[in-house]
Amino acid sequence: MSDTVIQELIDRYIELSFSVHRRGEALVKCQIGSDLTNDQHYTLRYISKAGSCTSTELAEEFDVQKSAITAIINRLWEKGLIKRTRDENDRRVVYLTLTDKGNELFYQAEERIYRLVETFITKFDQSEIKQFIETYEKLNQVLKESKELWWGNRA
């Protein structure tokens, strides 16, 4: 592969890693606005899809420390969007689920995002989107593996 293509991939990926989080933020806040941050929305999203999960699971999934999860869950809990339930068999474990309010807010946001994407999706054709998603997933996977490799050499 030519050097310029590698360099361009790097440029784009770094650009991506800088800007896309902010674009996501705009996406979540789009139109009527939800008062949710990108990270909060993504957390609701994960819990909604899982039905119920633990802090440890979220920390592993998001690749952050458990204390970061505690913080974000606290903020969602203060907004009344999340419920904490202790496991009766193993009393160390806390299950996280969405409250009715949490569910409602999440689905509202999802619907808004869907409507928005519909407005511009016509500019792409299906195969282009599919290809993009595939390459992204591959790239993400490769980066994840690489990361484990480097960090295995340290610490």
Added chain:
Amino acid sequence: MSDTVIQELIDRYIELSFSVHRRGEALVKCQIGSDLTNDQHYTLRYISKAGSCTSTELAEEFDVQKSAITAIINRLWEKGLIKRTRDENDRRVVYLTLTDKGNELFYQAEERIYRLVETFITKFDQSEIKQFIETYEKLNQVLKESKELWWGNRA
């Protein structure tokens, strides 16, 4: 386009916007580690490519308030990586340039990233990468335009 493909794009994009910033962070810190955050590296990168620029320019480019730029520039300045120079003709303006140390650190990071990307780039073929970059740019452009549209309706 089918509903499932739209939904999948949304899922992937939201995932992307959540995770990619963290992957970028790992990329910047890879191997020997640079003590730069992703945002700091990206800022050095922009100034390096531009040669010299202003806070206002960075704020527009990064799509944040100018005070956020002041903050990040302060941190880089404290590390001795950035120089501030007042314009003699218009004394409101401050030009930002990299110091020698800033240049060195930035190029070290770039080289590390390049070497890393080389190790896994073989898993992709050139056309796939090119296509990925193109679609990314298109998507980014479309989202930028959409954002201006929604936010034009507010405020």
Added chain:
DNA sequence: CGTTAATAGTTAAACGATTTAATAATTAAA
């Protein structure tokens, strides 16, 4: 059984990135 590990989650302190609102200094416009 009882002591020692390990695990799940939280708290506290610190830092980085961000926003809004207010301000200082300077230049442009009327």
Added chain:
DNA sequence: TTTAATTATTAAATCGTTTAACTATTAACG
């Protein structure tokens, strides 16, 4: 010359993150 607009900064607040220490609980093993 007074008023506007522009450039950059500061201050206060919030969010997301890390590391380190801690609590409560469960598992392991002699």
